[in-house]
Amino acid sequence: MFVVERRVYERIRGRLRRLYGEDALDALMERLQLIVGRYGVGAECPPEAAGCAPWDQTDAVLITYADMVSANHEAPLATLRRFLAEQVGDAVSAVHVLPFFPYSSDDGFAVVDYRRVDARLGNWVDLEALAEDYRLMVDLVINHVSSYSRWFNCYSSGMAPERHYFIEVDPKTDLSGVVRPRTSALLRPVQTPHGQRYVWATFGHDQIDVDFSNPDVLFEYLDILLFYVHHGAQIVRLDAIAYLWKQLGTACIHLPQTHEVVKLLRDLLTLVAPTVLVITETNVPHAENISYFGEGDEAHMVYQFSLPPLLLHAMHSGNGRYLTEWIAKLAPPKPGCTYFNFTASHDGIGVRPLEGLLPQPQLEALVTAMEERGGLVSRRSNPDGSATPYELNITYFDAVGIPGDLELSIQRFLCAQTIAMSLQGVPGIYFNSLLGASNNLRGAEQSGRARTINRQKWAVPELDAMLGDDSAHQARRILPEYLRRLRIRRAQPAFHPDGPQRALELPAGLFGVHRVAPDQSQTLWMVANLTGAPLQLAFGRLVRRPRELRWRELIGGWRQSGEQLPSRFELEPYQVAWLVGDSAAVPGHAVPGQAPGLDAYPR
Structure with missing residues (x-):
């Protein structure tokens, strides 16, 4: 566990160096150590929890x-x-x-x-x-804060440290290359003790961007x-x-520093709350x-x-x-x-x-x-x-x-x-x-x-x-x-979210995916009718030998297997079928081992 912690601290140190340089690095690491454990989070989290599947x-x-x-x-x-x-x-x-x-x-x-x-x-x-x-x-809500917040009120009053929390820009600066999710003006004028300033407001003038x-x-x-x-x-x-870090002369979206901050947040949670x-x-x-x-x-x-x-x-x-x-x-x-x-x-x-x-x-x-x-x-x-x-x-x-x-x-x-x-x-x-x-x-x-x-x-x-x-x-x-x-x-x-999926190649009007459990204990086909008319699909479009499987449709509840299985099934308008094929369930067609994986079916 201590080895893991050391590695995470080393990663964080590298991220802080890339974000803020070498001069302030030791002081920033000391601040980080003060934050870790302040709230007692993760105290009851068993060490093995970090390695468990999270979903x-x-x-x-x-x-x-x-x-x-x-x-x-x-x-x-x-x-x-x-x-x-x-x-x-x-x-x-x-x-x-x-x-x-x-x-x-x-x-x-x-x-x-x-x-x-x-x-x-x-x-x-x-x-x-x-x-x-x-x-x-x-x-x-990490990109911006309300213009009615204490931080922004302190900024407007010239009070430290918040007077350095926001991004001031000369209104004459060419900002035409900045990617915007809104049509409002990017800069908001603000009266401060030092005169009028213009602050960055990506999403509107009540949401003032903070300066990371x-x-x-x-x-x-x-x-x-x-x-x-x-x-x-x-x-x-x-x-x-995506808009977190600003750098003049760029689009100010997806900058490397933004990704570095996200990774740093992840590292911090790995240390104190790995689940x-x-x-x-x-x-x-x-x-x-x-x-x-x-x-x-x-x-x-x-x-x-x-x-x-x-x-x-x-x-x-x-x-x-x-x-x-x-x-x-x-x-x-x-x-x-x-x-x-x-x-x-x-x-x-x-x-x-x-x-x-x-x-x-x-x-x-x-x-x-x-x-x-x-x-x-x-x-x-x-x-x-x-x-x-x-x-x-x-x-x-x-x-x-x-x-x-x-x-x-x-x-x-x-x-x-x-x-x-x-x-x-x-x-x-x-x-x-x-x-x-x-x-x-x-x-x-x-x-x-x-x-x-x-x-x-x-x-x-x-x-x-x-x-x-x-x-x-x-x-x-x-x-x-x-x-x-x-x-x-x-x-x-x-x-299971870790189970792979494959898009099915189906006739017009149908859409489907093939899902398999991570341990291959179950294989499932989702087929949907996207039209207002009944449509049919051959089982053979899903699997090479459909009569060797026992079929269950989970939403409607029907079951079919063996020689009783029709060659095709019908989907009503906008019907979705969850089809499960169990390979070992049909007498005379038992297949030893696990359920078939993605490679066992026609593409």
Whole structure:
């Protein structure tokens, strides 16, 4: 164990040297040693825990705001915990509570105080209680802070050390090459005791970027990170991490120093809390996104930002070609790393992750289809001054739905969700998707923010009415079926995040992947009908000798084997099948050894 610690300290020392130079290195290492152990995190973590698999097929993450569910005379965090216990149970293993701090805008992502829970939501005791039921995932909003925060107030007043926490830039500087996720002006004027200054604000003028070239800023966030772990955080999401480090003359995105900081955070957790996972949020093209795996020494998980729009395109076109091509080219995650597969979150459906994956005419048609369904389009600024779509603001239910046909909309939506939870990685399910929520147009209009369209919240009586036996709301059908499929999934070793996957080459209108358990104890085929018409598929497209296997379809529940097995099976419109083939179960066809691996099947 001491050898491991020495190696980690040596890595951290090298990272600090590359970030801040040799002169301050010894002092920075002394500061680091003071932080390690301050909160007592990791004290009860057995040494062998660091080598354990951090996930399995039982894992799925529910993404929610702290006050997504509210009741009179009860803290929303307590109400959320009660709702999860009564309605969700073990269908998910982790809960991502979106920023629960005091904030000034952006529904929590303009943090006023990192160490306080917004009193309107509850307190740290409520979060610790939730962490007893589920793995708790929290946000480290690391790129920027609220303009109403103490740090920025001290900066504006000229007080140390915070007066050195922000990035001042001469407004005459050419910043046209900076990659922007927003159309707002990059620099915000601020009156200080030293006159007017202009500070960097990537995401808007209430979210002021902090200066990580100052090691004091780094150590503030190292301390905050361990504070969260002390209060029960087991997964830490690094928000907007791609923009962390700024260097004039560059695009100020994905800089080497940014990757070095992520690796340093990972190293710190390896020292004091080795079971805590790091996930990076980078809404960028796929190749840039997966760069945050590093060499297996950076993020444990990265969001699959290309999945939501590619899957959406497949559902609308009835053609899985581009989705299949993308899956086929996905590199297996490095050991100790995996993908975070989601279709929706509190943000919109990103468009940039489609770059290089979907032809421009197809993308434009998709944007138009979303607008026809009541969706909104957020745009970003380009270096030439133009604006292009950045994300589609719409609930995923309305995005995949067919206006005027609730039945087919439900089937299409469940099809999309089931595909996502079948892919290699850990599924992430947004609360609004769990209920099949429709666009919150009134909320978006009232707030003036496009993202509010997918951030609806409910009072308990409203939810009870939606989910009641007499309810005609789509949630009454979607929630129980969604949870049923999640529970089926958690029992299948082939869905282990470390289990390999292969995209299937199937006839038009069908999409599928082949999954195998890491220990080859189970092999499974997911096949989905992306169209509104019944389609058939020959078992021989999946395996060379299908009658040598005993087949089970896990969602519908049918079983077939031996000579009774038909040559083809039919998929209803938007039906998804989870097919398991057991090789030793058919009399006369027993095959000794383990279940067949990926190489045993036709390509």
